[in-house]
Amino acid sequence: MSLEDVKKLRWKAPDYSKLQNEEFRRAIADVKSIAELSGVANRRRMLNNPNLSTWSDEQKQIILQRKYELERDG
Numbered sequence: 001m002s003l004e005d006v007k008k009l010r011w012k013a014p015d016y017s018k019l020q021n022e023e024f025r026r027a028i029a030d031v032k033s034i035a036e037l038s039g040v041a042n043r044r045r046m047l048n049n050p051n052l053s054t055w056s057d058e059q060k061q062i063i064l065q066r067k068y069e070l071e072r073d074g
Contacts, residue, residue, distance in 0.1 A: 016040060017053045024059055028066045037067055 016027060031037045041063050044052045055063065 015052055016043070017055055017059060021058050021062070025062050028062055031066060031070075034067065034070050037063065037070060 016024060019027060028037070028040070031040060039046050041055075044050055044054075
């Protein structure tokens with residue numbers, strides 16, 4: 001994932017983990033590639049900010065579901 005991709009993600013939400021599950025699901029639905037999803041899923045490392053909160057179990061499931069969708073649909 002490039003720095004430009006990370007910058008695109010920053011404007012969408014300061015921290016996706018603060019979104020309610022339905023808002024989070026809609027935001028993740030906008031992700032169009034595995035690389036972009038990886039950047040979102042690993043945002044603490046990508047943004048070099050370990051102080052960001054971790055994903056809830058529900059959010060982890062939403063991320064995994066989107067990954068399977070992207071893999072399935074190519």
